[in-house]
Amino acid sequence: MKNIIFAGVGGQGVILASKVTMEVAKNAGYDVKESEVHGMAQRGGSVDCNVRFGEKVYSPLIKKGETDFLVSFELLELMRKLEYLSPEGTLIVNREQIDPAPVQTGAMKYPPDIEDWLKSNSKNVKIIDTREALKEAGSRKALNIVMLGVLSNYLEFGKEQWEEAIRKTVKEKFVDMNIKAFNLGREL
Amino acid sequence: MTNKVILGNEAVARGAYEAGCHVATAYPGTPSTEILESVARDFKEIKAQWSPNEKVALEVAAGASIAGARVLAAMKHVGLNVAADPLFTFSYTGVNGGFVIINADDPGAWSSQNEQDNRHFARAAKVPMLEPSGPAEAKEFVKLAFDISEQYDRPVIVRITTRIAHSQEIVNFGDRKEVPVKEFVRNPQKYVMIPAHARVRHKIIEEQLIKLKEYSNTSGLNRIEKGTTKRGIITNGVAYNYVKEVCPDDNILKIGMVWPLPDDMIRQFAESVEELYVVEELDPFIEDYVKAMGISITGKDIIPLLGELKPEIVDKAMNGKDPDQALPDYTTEMPPRPPQLCKGCPHGYVFRVLNKLDLNVNGDIGCYTLGVLPPYSAMHSQGCMGASIGMHLGFEKAHGDKLARKSVAVIGDSTFVHSGITPLIDLVYNKGTGTVLILDNRVTAMTGHQDNPATGKTLMGEETHELDLEMLSRAVGVKRVVKVDPKDMDEFERIVKEEVAAKEPSVIISLRKCVLIK
Secondary structure, three states: OEEEEEEEEOOOOHHHHHHHHHHHHHHOOOEEEEEOOOHHHHOOOEEEEEEEEEOOOOOOOOOOOOEEEEEEOOHHHHHHOHHHEEEEEEEEEEOOOOOOHHHHOOOOOOOOOHHHHHHHHOOOEEEEOOHHHHHHHOOHHHHHHHHHHHHHOOOOOOHHHHHHHHHHHOOHHHHHHHHHHHHHHHOO | OOEEEEEHHHHHHHHHHHOOOOEEEEOOOOOOOHHHHHHHHHOOOOEEEEOOOHHHHHHHHHHHHHHOOOEEEEEEHHHHHHOHHHHHHHHHHOOOOOEEEEEEEOOOOOOOOOOOOOHHHHHHHOOOEEOOOOHHHHHHHHHHHHHHHHHHOOOEEEEEEHHHHOEEEEEEOOOOOOOOOOOOOOOHHHHOOOHHHHHHHHHHHHHHHHHHHHHHHHOOOOEEEOOOOOEEEEEEOOHHHHHHHHOOOOEEEEEOEEEOOOHHHHHHHHHHOOEEEEEOOOOOHHHHHHHHOOOOOEOOOOOOOOOOOOHHHHHHHHHOOOOOOOOOOOOOOOOOOOOOOOOOOHHHHHHHHHHHHOOEEEOOOOHHHHHHOOOOOOOOEOOOOOHHHHHHHHHHHHHOHHHHOOEEEEEEHHHHHHHOHHHHHHHHHOOOOOEEEEEEOOOEOOOOOEOOOOOOEOOOOOEOOOOOHHHHHHHOOOOEEEEEOOOOHHHHHHHHHHHHHOOOOEEEEEEOOOOOOO
């Protein structure tokens, strides 16, 4: 059984990342479940998707302390989900800071110590800078697929399986751009 | 067999398709919206429509059913409040073609104003209710619900929750069973609920409920899964999955038909175990029922009454286990990330002006409810769809002109059509003098950009009559109606001041397209 959480800010493409992952896992013969957030929370709020695959999956939600890969598209959103990580789990985070409303208005401060804290407290953390890859891919919207590229290095599925899943999941006119983004992510 | 990973709501739509459903109606509402979107997109065999509100959706559905079609009506939990009036009486008339109502509850109030438990509606309205535990089962239960509806002559509610509506899993696809639309046969004793007929029908539906209880005991919708311990757990809906996950060895009575509940099966299960528990989300619905049977059971003493259940919550309650902790606590204060109005959102201009003018704002349901949060902080009441205008009149009834000159009501275009028109009639009829702002962004935005009667397009994408909000306001007797683009904030402010000061009812149509539509 593998448990993955994708976290981010509404609009960052968290749901699509989980869709591609589900497609890969299903095609490899696994049972798959996922849980996602729609509606009001999508208006720039915190969002996350739980993806689970294995021989037989019951719960669409991952139990706290049992997440194998916590993949966050934004720093602060990673920190909100830390308690879901399993002791053997891996953190993958995009090194980007998106100020939430209370920070924009000056009412609160964006935590300044996230990267340092992660480096000194976690053995399994990968902090990545996606800016170059996104520039090369040609769209900031490809962040979700770049992150999938990073994640794919840790999972058992081959590059072709991922590319096939991307082809099946994203809109046709964005396929090439996303496959490029995926492969750029694999190099990060 | 084809199978695909799909959303719970898409599985519901698929179930209706495979069951030969002919007509589907709804008003959008999270977490139910994608059901009708999927019907309209994926299944052209079904005539799908957005109705102006859930009451109308249910009435169109009832008409289609009595006329002989298989029909599905979908709504969120608070939508069923709006549709409760027809529900309770079409329960008496029964059906002709199969009539299935999808009710999507929102434990945790992810996108709702409350977290009511609509299992109570099934009991109160005397209609059977099925509860799947995931998308694949949702598809099968919807198909079965059509058969139960026709066999027992009842509308049938299928209750899903956010975690089923918005979760995905592998669903096996079957073929559509073509079912002919039946003839409409006049039968006033069954379809016209004058008191003399209603009394007769009441007796019949009580008799049907007894038969349905037998069905609940024997149909397989409720089932016992034998375990190896002395513990027994009754559970339903998505909670079943959490129980399977954290209590894999215990005996389980899985409730798939939550009304009527299976008395014989519950008694037999209770006798077969030494300790009996119930793990259910929200209210102690099953728990109270079992206790009333004289059986002792542990439920809400250890399972939370509020919010969604989660695997770790059930694990703690049932096994006393705390989750593993991988890392030390991160103790730096984390700013929350509440949802926000988008950059360039027309509502943003409106609320900046209302904040500046320091008006009391009676709010309503939509993206614009976010006007309550900083930096706008310009909303002071909000309850349910359409409430803003009635409440605004109530303000004036309480304090007269003094408060009316310092207050406004704000309501979106879709919400106004949903249930803002009758209170606007009331405002004029009962001599109110308040100002109503209709925030017309040309779409039902918050649920993901659906059409409505004021957009001039149907769910099926056809052109149709575009409801003219200005003419409508004038027709109900409002003489002062102004249209203005809120982006011109100076002009907008001038108009709001002028209209609020006027001692007669006024409507300001704040017209600017949602930034997310092309």
